[in-house]
Amino acid sequence: MKKIAQTVDLLISHSQIQFRSRDFDEISCQWGRVNLEQGAIIHSDYVVFDPLPEDAFGANVHLKLEDRFNLDPTAQRCIVVPFHVSDPGRVEIASAAEKFKVELDLEKRDYALYFEVCEGEEIFYKITLVPSDSKVPAKYLLDDPWGGEKDRVLVGGLR
Template identity: 60%
Template structure:
């Protein structure tokens, strides 16, 4: 189901990355440093890349949602939140190293709390939830996870 508040894409995930960006592709912003690898994310104001955790190339459903309140999925294995700025809601994309999709939900606010979830049931799937906000949220893990994520641990922004 797709409307102005939700969208689902079947994304070919490869090269250990899944990203959301509200600007054009940037080689410079796509670089992973040692600390980025350790924290599982490269976070910039309008360009965020996450480690999808499984290392092979595979197709997965990515659920995109705009809502006023975040509710964690009971199937979530990892959950991260970060501030995310949108300059032009018509230029927001979800992508991997091999393909990209325009995000068609109505992102009209300049700032969001962006929630990233890795979920598992019969298959691995991903969720990105956009919650409009006036004040940037602290980038952090929201749950303890089996890959080293610690609840409430702050994530660093930029190339590290």
């Protein structure tokens, strides 16, 4: 049976949620001025998102492998980025405090990775991976209260 969903209770700290297909890399986690403004650091196989609240806190992160993306109606922020799985056995979801192995049935290929910040009774996050035959442009998918503008393109690398 294919594993297409996983939830982790992640202790989020240092304003980062990392999703990576390789080992932890200090340089890939460096925030430049533009990265801070856009709320993301984007590398081909290593992305870091700003969780938005400042303090250290625990939150559920729902991971899903889907054929297509459906925006959560409670999403306050939504970003899509291209993501390459270089080693399906090494994919992790992490913060500065802890990491978890991603146990979805991923393949060595390109995906569109959707990151949602949602608000229900408490804040939670969703990362949805959709197989993609081409690199999707990194961009905001909706206007948000932190300066994200729908369809604004995000830049990759340390900026």
